[in-house]
Amino acid sequence: MLLITCPWCGAREETEFRHGGEGVRVPPDGDDPGWTRLLYYRENPAGPYAERWVHVHGCRQWFHVVRDTTTHQILSTRRLDGQEGAA
Amino acid sequence: MRRLPAGGDIDRSRPLRFRYDGRALTGFTGDTLASALLGAGVDVIGTSVSLGRPRGIISAGLEESSGFAQVARAGATEPLVRMSTLPLYAGLEAEGGSRIVKGYLRDGPDDGRFDKRFAHCDLLVVGAGPAGLAAALLASRAGARVMLVEADVVAGGALLRDADTVDGQPAAAWVSNASATLHNSGTLVLTSATAAVALDQNGMIVAQRIGANRAVSEAGGLPEQRLWHVRARAIILATGALERPIVFQDNDRPGIMLTGAARAYLRRFALAPDRGLVFTATDDGYRAALDWHAAGVVVPGIVDPRAASTGDLPARARAAGLRLFAESVVEGTSADGSGRLCTARVRGPRGVVEVECDVLAVSGGFEPTLGLHQQLRGATRYDARLGAAVPATPLPGQWIAGAANGCMTTRDALADGARAAREALRSCGIDVPGTACPTPESPALLEGAHEVIWRVVAPDGDESRSFVDLHRDTTVSGLVRAVGAGIGHIEHVKRYTLVGTGVEQGRSAKTNAGAITASLTGRPVADVGTSGSRPPTEPLTFRILSGRAQGPMYEPVRTTALHESHAALGAIFEPAAQWMRASRYPRAGETLRETVHRESLAVRGAVGIVDVSTLGKIDVRGPDATWFLDRLYANDVGRVAVGKARYSALCHLDGSLLDDGVVIRIAEQRYFVTTSTGHAATVVEWMEEWLQTEWPERRVWVTPVTERFSTIAIAGPTARALVARLAPAMEVGNAEFPFLAVRHGTVAGVEGAQVARVSFSGELAYEVSVPWALGPIIWRAALTQGEDLGVTPYGLDTLQALRIEKGYIIVGQDTEALSTPYDAGLGWMISAKKDFVGRRTLDRRASQRDGRQQLVGIAAADRETCLVEGCALVRAPGESPQSIEGHITSGCWSATLGRHVGLALVAGGRRRHGETLYATLGDSGAQVTVVDPVHYDAVGARRDG
């Protein structure tokens, strides 16, 4: 079970959060291969992984997490605007 | 063994009666089940798993690989409870025999209570032996919040069996003083508490036996067991070391135990053999002989494979006149008629001697307990001195101390515990000056070099009785067979021989299994290693994982404000997502179909009321609310006028339907959005995700308000009359209040009620929303004031029938995971003018392929034919295999049409209206006709009227 530091609320148990994965980056119109990748392909690295979580049973805020998928170590959490958390 | 007339930590003034395998026996307060059995002369506790060999107790603690029992408890029965850490209590009932290796489960009442707790601390210390106590003492003196957990019944670890002194006091006395100091300083000390599962980010699952260690009558209100979720800023693993047995022929006889166990039984429980032989490869094993000798037990000798140890303990043994069999091993044993040990065969430089003994204490040395470290993939390295794995580097936030860290003497363990505590506290920002908290001192002991010995080769070559894993009956012969089959990797050996798969996960068998495999394959022990450990470190009773979340508390039940009102009307309820909703309101003697028939006709012919409070409701507001909803919903919600509603749908990025609902524009910059019951939370999260991650610059606020409003739909041709009575100040005529209009006003005296002309039944309908708690006022008023209009409450069953007649879908029931709005007959809704989430996929050819599964209506051929949801639709019933055209997604008895009708997904279905198909679950088929999904009032005259 992970302990995740919400940039707004501080360290909380994983059960308060929902994993959002890599998230989407909508490609420009007309980029059909880009659209296919958006639908079905996501980063899936072994090692540091930039993902998003939402504090769904808390402040309901999404935020960035960098987590090592081989150790589950959380390397950083940041607000969506890139700021360090105040918590 | 026999009980000595005095000594031990038992209370002889408080005898306890218990039963083992039906025999009435007596022990003392302070005993464990294991010590009580030994004290009662029960040396043979049961038989082994596959060979049926008699077995006894091996250890006095966590090393136990033989002594497990089925224990009756609270009307239930628990399999495979470890005897050596189960405190004896009055009336304890246990079964051994074959139950030492295989338990049983029994259904029936179970009054036991299991709880969970959550704890946070600066420092969690696992293990209350010398290192753990030293660490906890130092940390608590430094002002840290400390938690100390000990798996055994009492704190102390190795100090409880050792004759050493600490800070000038006898070890046991120092332990009680230390425990008292910790208790007084507010440190939470848990005993009989196993740190079972190591979690990421310094979490620990700790399983504690509390009430389960006492008689039910004495457990009071205590739970049997408690599961602790602990989060610590730093963790010290002071989990100690386990003593390793040595493998030799017939090494499993009752009476053969570990040297630490022999000492613990003597010191703590006053149990001693008549003649106690010791077989040890390290100095530490000499302690058993010295302790026995001091207690007056006959010690026929100490068998030591080493030439001569220069250590202090062997010197003391020599001084005491004890016989030493140097350069010798025990190569076999013999037993009496009941299977108990009676002699050991000692082979030395001058040949073989048979030595009479009733207990043989064995020690292959001690090895660190590293299960928790290994659970999180902590690295280890092979230590040739110990002949076992030691930690390489601790994991972040963790420290390993004492015997677990390879510091095997009391003196070293105390110092290492203090060292670890200082380092751990420093990581928490707490600096402890060296002078502030002195490290407990214990006299130094000169130790001779260990001999690492795993196995004594059987003199006659028969190693089918040389046991590596007592619990699984794995022998050296089994390992020989595995290696002979070409197997080299220790994990394959484990899986081929089952070594290490027992209830204790082969804790005391693993190193021997790896080392013997190495010797059989001619490889270095370090290369072979040991099989991995998987969590938990100790078996956890299933119920401790569920805690109180059983039965009614398994998952929260949500009820609407009208729940009692429904119940008072005799409603039958059903789960819908987490809610309980009223299915129907049967009258006495009515069948299900009769109830639905009556309720349906009431709605179609007069007026019905239904509780739809569980529909999700979301308040969306802000300067960009219109823009935002336009980006998410498929149709032009932005063009909805204030005071109007529009039916719409949401798509995933891949164009599949996520949910449908009604968007009401309350004000220029404010919307009230409904969702289906099951998708309420999903849609809120969906909105927040897009808003926060894609369009953070947009000024929109999304608030879930499902439980702020009770919503009651009033539907039927006389609904207008009823609403007029309930809201006399509201203009309810079709001109003033047309379909899809929304008004606010006073309803049944409730001010500020929202009334929306939306319909899920196809009838003239008004959905009235009022503050949650006031729902019953509207409900009661509607029932009272509508009595002469024929008002009838209806439930989900009728709601379903009415919406199926009208071809209204439920997303998730009438759609599949990949169904698009086109597939669901909602293509009309898709705006040609704008982009929205999913649009680009919908524009792709695959999304509009002709043969996709498309929504149709189906009508049964006659009055008797029932349309079962889930049925396949085929061309030729009774044939198999054949291709499947589609399936029934919804079916109901239509009171209005006098036969069953339904909705279905059919390949290319939109162009197949009029076709005959057969509905089947795989055998006989019922004839149906593919029709338009709207079975009733296709022009919508009733709804709009």
Next chain:
Amino acid sequence: MEHAFTNPEFLWRTPQPRASYDVVIVGGGLHGLSTAYYLAKNHGIRNVAVVERGWLGNGNAVRNTTVIRSNYLRAESMPLYDFGLRLWEGWEAELDYDLMFDQRGVLALTHTKVEANGVKRTVAANRLTGIDAEWLEPDDIKAFCPIVNVSPDIRYPVMGASLQRRGGIARHDAVVFALARAASALGVDLLQGCEVTGFEMAGNRVTGVLTSRGRIGAGRVGLVGAGRSPLLAGLAGFSLPIQSYPLQALVSDIVDPVLDCVVMSGTLHVYVSQAQKGELVMGAGRDTYHSYAQRGSFQILEHQIQAALELYPIMRRAHLLRTWAGIVDVTPDASPILGRSPVDALYINCGWGTGGFKASPVSGYVFAHALVHEVPHELATSFSLERFETGTLVDEHGAAGVAH
């Protein structure tokens, strides 16, 4: 003697790698071994190596709950999985090994109307395809599996179940041993401790694999590295539409028999069977986050046990003895990816998600065909990587719903 296996004879050779092979299979799990076995047996291709970074079967082969069934939903999937089940039915004789394959029946419980409708739909589809399937009402369930709590008073009452009597379990370790023995006997080199670190390419064609034990030339290469498929694809320079998640399972201590079938519950996220040795084997839903760490989160186990005790109160005092997690390849449509990759001569077999064990025979069977003939086997034509370009997915989320 109680040994898991009664075959004392030799299992497999431990050869040194040769300079090159006709086919190199990357991944010594069940699907990799099965592929190698069928290459040799069905196609006479014996100059084959299986390269495995750890020990044979160290991945999901030993991290699953051994459920075998073929009751999938789609016209594309049913023939594939049912052919697989028929291979299982012949494997003990064919491989001459006691696999403890036991067709004790697989029950899939339903707890909501929508779920029941979906399962009935699958029953109908199965029967119309010639796959055995039955729909059981709660009373029938009680008769078939007496320990299931079918009381209408529980939080999510059981509304019915599908039953596939030909479904069942086998012993995973035995299957590894049997396949490895058979493949080795046919000449396949099983190279353990041999980690692939890269691929040797000539233009867009793979010509060899670079490993921790040196370069190995290859006529063709098959990637069968469940749990690590995306990483292997990355080494070859392409991506897969796969996400890697932990999937946890557990066993209890050994108890007398209480359960003689497999029972699954999608809504409650739990499935359970009892092994012949006596331990209850239980699986859960998958964890929510990406991982290659082969461990999951504890609350998944807590929820799983809660659900199990709702459905089977008799299990209250069994013990959680061991837990583990495998890493599963999850595709967008819960169907596998089989066939060509963007790299010439390099083929992929992955994406079996949470249900790979059951597919061990058929996966190897059809993949060996693809490696030899360069076109998919007729049972596997719908499972190409291209479907994620064309949008013709084979959605099996319903049938694969709860992990198994």
